[in-house]
Amino acid sequence: MTRSSGQLRRALLWTVLTACVLTAAPTADATVPTDGRAAAKKSRVYVAHIDPDPVPAGGNLTVRVLLVNEGPNATGNSFTVSVTLPQNVVATGRFFPAGCLSNLTGTSVTCAFPSGLGNQRTAAVLVPARVSPTVPAHSKLSGGMATVTNPDDPDAKVRTVTFGIRVA
Incomplete structure (x- = not known):
């Protein structure tokens, strides 16, 4: 069972890391464009x-x-x-x-x-x-x-x- 427990921890860790990366990624409404251009000044x-x-x-x-x-x-x-x-x-x-x-x-x-x-x-x-x-x-x-x-x-x-x- 320890093997299943380790797999569960890894899966949980990857889920948390993926969620962190996805929420930190810029979106179309963010001030930093994803196409490499400079941010628009308001x-x-x-x-x-x-x-x-x-x-x-x-x-x-x-x-x-x-x-x-x-x-x-x-x-x-x-x-x-x-x-x-x-x-x-x-x-x-x-x-x-x-x-x-x-x-x-x-x-x-x-x-x-x-x-x-x-x-x-x-x-x-x-x-x-x-x-x-x-x-x-x-x-x-x-x-x-x-x-x-x-x-x-x-x-x-x-x-x-x-x-x-x-x-x-």
Whole structure:
């Protein structure tokens, strides 16, 4: 019977070891891919603040968009920010960062940011613009928005914040 007892112990030991190996093996949801690639970095980039200057009709202003990476990691891929201006407002150029591009009508500006924005770090977009001279004084132009598209976002969200511009 001691031989059966030894076989039983070995079988139990192999069962326990197999269970340990199987539970320790990475799965498709783990942060370490099984195909040899580097682990995907997760980062949430938000529009933290939009600060358009008040402006008189026909005047120039700068729309300032502050972005923050709330982590938990630096961005592993590039991400984009699109700024859509309210009706009767057009972008006038010399954007920051310099690589930002306007659509043909000047109503939208898109900026691509490289990977590597650190956890708890900020970035900014500056969009110089002009309000139409036909806009009534003391009005508020609504419908502006800033949208972040980040492939590293663990929530798989496109994050959008709306804003308006006060006309003096």
